[in-house]
Amino acid sequence: MSARKVESKEKPSIYIDTCILRDVKDRRNQGSIDFMSWIKIKGLTCAISIFGLMELTGIEKEDIFIRRMLVYEKATLDEVISMRKTTDLKRDEFVKCSQYIEQVADTYSFLKVVDLDNNGWNLALTIAVFSNLHATDAIHLATAWQADCAVIITRDTFFIKEATRYLKAEKLDSGDSVWSVLRICEPKECYSVLEDMGFEHGTR
Numbered sequence: 001m002s003a004r005k006v007e008s009k010e011k012p013s014i015y016i017d018t019c020i021l022r023d024v025k026d027r028r029n030q031g032s033i034d035f036m037s038w039i040k041i042k043g044l045t046c047a048i049s050i051f052g053l054m055e056l057t058g059i060e061k062e063d064i065f066i067r068r069m070l071v072y073e074k075a076t077l078d079e080v081i082s083m084r085k086t087t088d089l090k091r092d093e094f095v096k097c098s099q100y101i102e103q104v105a106d107t108y109s110f111l112k113v114v115d116l117d118n119n120g121w122n123l124a125l126t127i128a129v130f131s132n133l134h135a136t137d138a139i140h141l142a143t144a145w146q147a148d149c150a151v152i153i154t155r156d157t158f159f160i161k162e163a164t165r166y167l168k169a170e171k172l173d174s175g176d177s178v179w180s181v182l183r184i185c186e187p188k189e190c191y192s193v194l195e196d197m198g199f200e201h202g203t204r
Contacts, residue, residue: 014149
């Protein structure tokens with residue numbers, strides 16, 4: 001694993017997990033909503049992966065399909081559940097999904113979209129092999145590393161637990177200081193985590 005440049009102490013870079021943007025979209029978690037407003041006001045550098053946008057696309061397509069089946073086609077819940085993995089969207093529904101992704105990009109224009117390079121994909125594979133993380137989370141962790149992020153923000157408790165375990169093991173096994181920079185936590189903890197790491201933007 002090669003060394004990377006660490007962000008300055010004045011302006012940390014933050015990686016946003018897909019579930020945080022989904023929280024904001026569905027207005028299902030006030031902590032995530034407040035956090036996204038906070039980083040926008042603070043002008044912090046934030047990153048999300050291409051894969052994260054694909055995840056959001058999949059979620060939106062499923063939501064569109066479920067709404068159509070329940071509201072317009074009067075399907076039963078059991079029928080929807082049995083068909084949700086074999087969606088049959090129409091052209092206008094694809095357009096709605098595209099508009100949703102464009103809306104996310106416009107609303108959160110401060111988000112830097114990161115695509116893994118060859119080294120990033122190799123790292124994601126290594127993480128997937130040598131950790132309990134799912135392939136999707138391995139991609140997110142590798143993307144955060146490639147984007148020089150100081151903190152990953154998520155509400156996925158399994159991701160937090162296993163990624164933290166992997167980061168500690170990687171640091172101990174390799175003696176490399178690269179992973180010692182990266183932390184992962186929930187939105188409500190980010191303020192104090194950044195402050196503990198010495199970033200001046202750690203206070204609300």
